[in-house]
Amino acid sequence: MNNKPIDTIIELSNDLRWQIGDDFHDNLAEGIYADAAEIVKGSVHTDQQQKQFRLDAKIDKIITSKTFGFPLMFLILGIVLWLTIIGANYPSSMLANLLLDTIHPALKNVASGIGIPWWLDGFLIDGVYLALAWVIAVMLPPMAIFFPLFTLLEDFGYLPRVAFNLDYLFKKTGAHGKQALTMSMGFGCNAAGVVATRIIDSPRERLIAIITNNFSLCNGRWPTQILIATIFIGAVVPKALSGLASVGAVIGIAILGIFFMFMSSWALSKTVLKGEVSTFNLELPPYRPPRFWKTIYTSLIDRTLIVLWRAMVFAAPAGAVIWLISNIHIADQSIAYWMISSLDNFGFLIGLNGVILVAYIVAIPANEIVIPTILMLTVLVTGIAGGEGAGVMFELESASETGNILRAGGWTLLTAVNLMLFSLLHNPCSTTIYTIYKETKSVKWTSIATLLPVIMGLIVTFLVAQIWRLAF
């Protein structure tokens, strides 16, 4: 195409721009609004009383008020978590019974019946199958409760109010108020939260939102928090209060995550991502009664099953790796053993142990399998009876039995607290890392988003361990 005439058009537009002056944009916008007002005047007729609207405004006044806004927010989060934690117990143990105690032995029987070699049987059934079964048993019930509840709140119109409440704090830290929305999405899944940051206009604020999304405790990490809190935190208070204490501890970790999110948003916006806070309009949508069953159905199909599928895809190879490193021997000891003993000293320094660190390395693909890996490796190292053999992930009948194994492996309350902290503050899972790369198209920012939380986690657990050991 001949570019000449186009250049004249562009030149003409440049000249004309000078002539019409600076207010072009505003004038045009005003023109559009004037047109809109005229059209509406001709065709819309509103009755005087707007009762519905007033009800909306009244609810808004309470849940976005300075006094009640935050307490209500934590109360709602607390109720959702409580329902998730308490409600997930029963289906979880039923699934575990079915998949781990019934189907697993049956598969083993079939395998030995047709006489496949022990290593193939171990690799497939004890490695791949058990990892999958564990992920389903542990993840499916809480997700099937958490996601629909979250979706109902979302459909009702609560999320924008959360954003409204938090906007002031985000502004103070130099971040975008809409980050509150992406942060909330992160509580379900960090990868989803990272994608959701597209609603943020300014690249600077969007990067902050992406980098700090990992501080939202994601669905893969809730079970770890819940289990450890139940075993160790619940045990230090009288029995009647243990449920409350565990829920409190988990909420505490979630709030700590929000605190770290604000801190690092602030630090980023004061250093590498300096800039002005952009203003934006946030529309508080009307409250809409959610269409209950439809919401439940779509959130199960859209979110729960998709996240579960993803977890299974990553868990299967991880299970295989776990089995391999515990069954391949170098100089009489398994690879797992060598890894654990080389990391033990460093682990002690930060109040953890070699087992936990190895578990975190193995479980980078999917956070959900951290706990089973830890249990399996603990049994392997301490050689306590109760496990099912090298590299076999297993599930224990009750939380207290799990606690016994962990205590025998040298765990204390400090280990538990630091594990909860480290579970909050460590690198995002591989899916999230990949999503961050896809969204930012930058190795640099992906690395920062990956490493920043680990470094913070190491510092925090180190400090906690040192202070703890001085104090007790």
Next chain:
Amino acid sequence: MENKTKNACDGCSQYSAKGLKKLGVNTENIDFVVALAGNPNTGKSTVFNALTGLRQHTGNWPGKTVTRAEGAFEYGTKKYKLVDLPGTYSLLSTSQDEEVARNFILFGKPDVTVIIVDACRLERNLNLVLQILEITDKAVLCLNLMDEAKRRNIHIDERTLARDLGIPVVPTSARFNEGIPELIKTISEVANGSIICKPHRIKNVPDNINKAVQKLSVEIEKQFPTIPNSRWIAFRLLEGDSHIINALKTGELV
């Protein structure tokens, strides 16, 4: 008696969407491309789901859809591809989601653009509607959330509105599937040309700007005689929109 009336309704072409076949994600051999645009949180994804049979997640917060989702349906003998665009308040393109919407309407050249508005907030929503009508002249206004408008005693004279905007207006309550058959029918009529739109063009523009725009759009039309939206491109050039300048140079707009 009552039964009879019901049957009569069912038989009427205004009522029935009998020819509708939801095709889900199958977007092969498409006859027409239909874009769904509108302000955030007006129910675009709900309309999208009602037409395609897909179950795109819907949520009650602005900014839920950040990428465009695609699906398809068949009506009569024609196949329609439906593209659910991110919700935007205007097309001035600052954020990525807004750019996705604008680029699709501008460069994707949909056969029909369905603009979904919240009937309770019509005036504010018209800001985007009027901008879209500068870009394309094949559009349908879907007046959604009519149930809420009714609850709030807001009455809208659809005929006057349609006449003022120069495009067909269809009232719906997509959450309850009300008005969807009429919407489908109207989309098909605009797509196959049996309804010709004469879209409203922004009138309240100061004289000096109007003159500049006219001058510029004459030049643009000279160069691109087939271009449907020379006035809007003139607006963008005066704004200094580098994206549009580039598109002119590469010939993407024609």
